[in-house]
Amino acid sequence: MSGDPVLQARDLRVYYGTPGNPVRAVDGVTLDIGESEVVGLVGESGCGKSTLGRGILGLLPDGARADGEVLYGGRNLVTLSSRELRRLRGPDLGLVFQEPMTRLNPLLRISDHFRETLEQHDPSLTDAEVKRRSLETLGRMGIPPTRFRQYPHEFSGGMRQRIMIALALVLRPKLLVADEPTTSLDVIVEGQILALLADLKNNFGTALLLITHNLGIVAESCDRMAVMYAGRIAEEGPVREVFADPAHPYTRELLRSTISLDTTELHSIPGAPPNLIDPPPGCRFHPRCPDAMQVCNQLEPIEQRLADGRRVLCWLHGPSERIPPGAGAPLEREAIGVADEA
Amino acid sequence: MKPEAAAEAVEPAEGEPLVSIRDLRTYYSIRGSFADRLVGREGGVVKAVDGVSLDIRRGEVLGLVGESGSGKTTLGRTLLGLVRASGGSVEFEGREISGLPERKFRELRRQMQVVFQDPHASLNPAMTIAQAVGHPLQIHGLERDRNQLRARVSDVLETVGLAPAEAYLDKYPGDLSGGQKQRAVIARALILNPVLLVADEPVSMLDMSVRAKILELMLALKRDFELTYLYITHDLATARFFCDRIAIMYLGRIVETGPADAIYADPKHPYTQALLRAIPEPDPARAVPRDLPRGEVPDAASPPLGCSFHPRCPRAFEPCGWESRDLRDLLETRWARLAGDPRVEEEQEAVGDLDGLDRPSPEVRMSAPRGRQPEEVVALLERIRAEDPQEPFWRGVKRLEASGTHVALDFQLPKDPRLQPVDDVSVACHLYGVPESG
Numbered sequence: 001m002s003g004d005p006v007l008q009a010r011d012l013r014v015y016y017g018t019p020g021n022p023v024r025a026v027d028g029v030t031l032d033i034g035e036s037e038v039v040g041l042v043g044e045s046g047c048g049k050s051t052l053g054r055g056i057l058g059l060l061p062d063g064a065r066a067d068g069e070v071l072y073g074g075r076n077l078v079t080l081s082s083r084e085l086r087r088l089r090g091p092d093l094g095l096v097f098q099e100p101m102t103r104l105n106p107l108l109r110i111s112d113h114f115r116e117t118l119e120q121h122d123p124s125l126t127d128a129e130v131k132r133r134s135l136e137t138l139g140r141m142g143i144p145p146t147r148f149r150q151y152p153h154e155f156s157g158g159m160r161q162r163i164m165i166a167l168a169l170v171l172r173p174k175l176l177v178a179d180e181p182t183t184s185l186d187v188i189v190e191g192q193i194l195a196l197l198a199d200l201k202n203n204f205g206t207a208l209l210l211i212t213h214n215l216g217i218v219a220e221s222c223d224r225m226a227v228m229y230a231g232r233i234a235e236e237g238p239v240r241e242v243f244a245d246p247a248h249p250y251t252r253e254l255l256r257s258t259i260s261l262d263t264t265e266l267h268s269i270p271g272a273p274p275n276l277i278d279p280p281p282g283c284r285f286h287p288r289c290p291d292a293m294q295v296c297n298q299l300e301p302i303e304q305r306l307a308d309g310r311r312v313l314c315w316l317h318g319p320s321e322r323i324p325p326g327a328g329a330p331l332e333r334e335a336i337g338v339a340d341e342a
Numbered sequence: 343m344k345p346e347a348a349a350e351a352v353e354p355a356e357g358e359p360l361v362s363i364r365d366l367r368t369y370y371s372i373r374g375s376f377a378d379r380l381v382g383r384e385g386g387v388v389k390a391v392d393g394v395s396l397d398i399r400r401g402e403v404l405g406l407v408g409e410s411g412s413g414k415t416t417l418g419r420t421l422l423g424l425v426r427a428s429g430g431s432v433e434f435e436g437r438e439i440s441g442l443p444e445r446k447f448r449e450l451r452r453q454m455q456v457v458f459q460d461p462h463a464s465l466n467p468a469m470t471i472a473q474a475v476g477h478p479l480q481i482h483g484l485e486r487d488r489n490q491l492r493a494r495v496s497d498v499l500e501t502v503g504l505a506p507a508e509a510y511l512d513k514y515p516g517d518l519s520g521g522q523k524q525r526a527v528i529a530r531a532l533i534l535n536p537v538l539l540v541a542d543e544p545v546s547m548l549d550m551s552v553r554a555k556i557l558e559l560m561l562a563l564k565r566d567f568e569l570t571y572l573y574i575t576h577d578l579a580t581a582r583f584f585c586d587r588i589a590i591m592y593l594g595r596i597v598e599t600g601p602a603d604a605i606y607a608d609p610k611h612p613y614t615q616a617l618l619r620a621i622p623e624p625d626p627a628r629a630v631p632r633d634l635p636r637g638e639v640p641d642a643a644s645p646p647l648g649c650s651f652h653p654r655c656p657r658a659f660e661p662c663g664w665e666s667r668d669l670r671d672l673l674e675t676r677w678a679r680l681a682g683d684p685r686v687e688e689e690q691e692a693v694g695d696l697d698g699l700d701r702p703s704p705e706v707r708m709s710a711p712r713g714r715q716p717e718e719v720v721a722l723l724e725r726i727r728a729e730d731p732q733e734p735f736w737r738g739v740k741r742l743e744a745s746g747t748h749v750a751l752d753f754q755l756p757k758d759p760r761l762q763p764v765d766d767v768s769v770a771c772h773l774y775g776v777p778e779s780g
Binding site for chain 2: 045132135136137138139140143144145146147157158186188189190191192194195213215216218219220221240243244253254257258259260261266268272
């Protein structure tokens with residue numbers, strides 16, 4: 001990680017549902033995001049990556065309980081009141097969602113969206129100043145000044161997402177969380193938006209947490225990545241190292257099952273991600289893991305730090321003294337039906 | 343490198359194609375506003391499919407690839423008779439089927455089935471899997487005996503990997519995962535023993551770890567049941583595995599078509615090249631591509647003149663269809679880039695309102711705003727040209743001068759590209775030869 005962390009999550013837990021039978025969507029996640037750093041968070045649907053993104057910003061729905069620490073500027077966001085959190089959102093922490101149309105008010109002009117955002121945080125701004133700052137940010141996102149007074153429906157999907165990003169950036173946040181920001185866009189427009197996001201650190205000095213299911217996007221636009229499985233970070237480290245030599249079998253299998261132009265054979269991961277109410281004992285990936293050992297369904301893996309600074313949650317990397325004698329033998333796997341998949 | 347599964351596919355037999363589409367057109371009329379209708383003004387027309395000719399050969403997988411709004415889904419639906427063609431012809435096994443009444447189409451659909459993108463929306467949540475998958479047999483009156491019906495449903499469920507079938511027969515779609523639902527949808531399509539399967543984005547809603555399994559299933563079914571596929575997708579990466587031939591669609595037309603190998607090895611149309619370049623590769627040595635076409639697929643109700651792709655095309659030149667709206671784009675792109683620079687406001691004042699440029703025309707007459715001179719606009723445009731003379735737009739400009747109170751800007755006459763053979767493929771692009779007449 002480069003520079004001091006902007007934000008540090010420490011053993012963050014987010015549970016949904018009843019206290020007796022909670023869904024452990026995020027279950028003990030530790031993650032740092034450095035200044036101007038682009039961190040990719042990947043995993044299959046239902047792994048808890050969106051909940052983690054919202055948990056970091058304190059944007060959890062009613063009924064969710066968070067525990068642990070999210071340290072930002074010396075304060076723990078988990079214990080802040082919703083009023084204090086609201087004050088941080090915008091000038092400090094921003095969020096970009098997947099569906100831009102549902103996040104813009106169809107009755108408000110783009111100019112009004114910007115006025116509202118800017119005045120909320122600084123009521124003393126003059127109209128001219130609001131306009132100048134809005135147009136400058138919109139321009140960097142490729143939206144011309146001639147369209148400032150238009151309504152959301154007058155824009156295409158890609159332009160709406162550009163507007164959403166500009167709205168999040170106009171207050172110059174330290175950290176932007178982007179949750180699948182390109183999933184509903186066409187591939188060329190997706191590329192355009194990713195290029196804009198990848199330039200945030202140069203143009204705005206903003207750190208970015210990019211949540212996606214697409215490993216290609218992580219490879220091309222992120223500095224560091226965290227692979228999430230069943231509420232936990234399975235592996236975290238610099239993108240180059242992780243792609244060159246994935247340490248966790250889940251990372252490796254996920255990479256192999258990505259279909260790209262360079263793919264030469266189809267591959268998939270047997271089985272499906274577990275439910276998070278009653279996850280498998282030991283390592284949560286062990287029922288699908290081709291490398292599972294007997295220890296893997298008995299004991300929870302202990303996070304290991306590799307020589308290159310990567311963190312990995314897998315018994316293959318030890319500590320060997322904690323593996324009971326003989327438990328390093330391969331695990332007999334239960335048969336997985338051909339259709340038991342996500 | 344071609345994956346093995348696809349390499350095994352038998353070379354489709356030459357001879358009569360299974361489906362032969364000629365100059366197919368599907369237009370949607372758009373209602374104007376209430377006020378428009380009061381004064382009797384017609385709404386516009388969206389040419390969703392605008393003169394497409396394609397053959398689907400028996401036993402092949404034809405990939406129909408394009409972005410949203412390209413018309414690929416409408417083409418598939420027109421073929422199935424779910425949308426009425428506005429013109430042209432579709433022959434299925436040598437028989438003209440476009441314009442057939444719905445009753446006749448229903449019979450035909452025993453032979454042509456469809457799998458849609460969203461497996462969650464394709465299954466009725468109130469029907470069990472046994473009911474849903476057996477439904478086509480009942481609709482077509484092919485199986486009245488309940489035990490027989492259940493046996494046939496069990497068979498087809500096991501064929502698509504939902505085994506043992508007893509575990510799925512009485513489940514509801516809500517009990518199944520996305521991949522399992524898509525298998526059930528495929529089973530329902532398969533139970534009628536169709537000849538042709540139209541698969542419209544069958545894997546794009548599924549997780550990466552599942553996509554490969556569904557694609558493999560579809561390839562195995564094709565082999566075992568001698569199926570022919572029309573694979574409709576926006577994803578050139580999955581199409582590479584799956585397709586024998588590819589047709590790339592843009593704004594209602596085919597812009598490039600040919601054997602899949604040839605298209606991936608040497609894409610000819612700048613649009614095909616851009617689509618391939620834009621696919622994110624899981625390779626950290628590659629950065630996000632910066633040279634992607636600007637903008638998005640334009641409004642099909644009022645497509646660009648000439649080649650529909652020219653406003654986004656990095657290699658566009660004189661005959662590609664330059665027009666008034668391209669001038670608006672040029673100015674707006676510049677002003678967005680210069681945001682915060684005081685020049686922007688000055689230039690906007692000198693040029694005045696741009697709305698007059700929205701009516702497509704290769705001849706622009708702009709009147710100078712009150713109190714300004716057209717010479718100012720000409721000088722501004724010449725300055726823009728001098729800053730970036732390589733910009734393709736300027737190749738289309740034939741005449742730029744002040745004329746009285748107007749700015750006169752004439753473009754080269756737009757020409758419509760037609761599909762023409764180049765090497766092993768067909769391409770609709772002026773780079774490979776410009777037709778004599780527009």
